[in-house]
Amino acid sequence: MPNPRLTGLGGGLFCGALMFLLGCVDALLFGSSLTVYGVLFVPVCALTALWIRRGDLLTAPIIVPIAFTVGLFPVADNTGGVSGRLMGLFTALATQAGWLYGGTLVAGLIATVRKLHLMARRAVAARNRPTA
DSSP states (O other), X not given: OOOOOBOHHHHHHHHHHHXXXXXXXHHHHSXXXXXXXXXXXXXXXXXXXXXXXXXXXXXXXXXXXXXXXXXHTTTSOOOXXXXXXXXXXXXXXXXXXXXXXXXXXXXXXXXXXXXXXXXXXXXXHHHHSOOO
């Protein structure tokens, strides 16, 4: 299993690009199924939260909803130009809010657990440090 450490910006680019790619694949193979898109979103959230470096853990739950929206562009209905595309995007965001909240919750929980683990390791290291 690779163990990259992404910065906040790198995590955003990774998550956004991957969700856009998965949205395109969903549109081609599954006929723009929003359920398939939502199911694919949750593991991407987990990977993003696992691969963000320790100093940028706070950005993981912020990145994933933006990436969800970016990936919806190829999946959402696009009838009637710009206004139709925006209407399809907003409708997809409204109807798929459960997947959006679920993925954000996954990213937030993973980031929180990682941060608590980091804080506990630092506390143990500080306790074991000899005093001069």
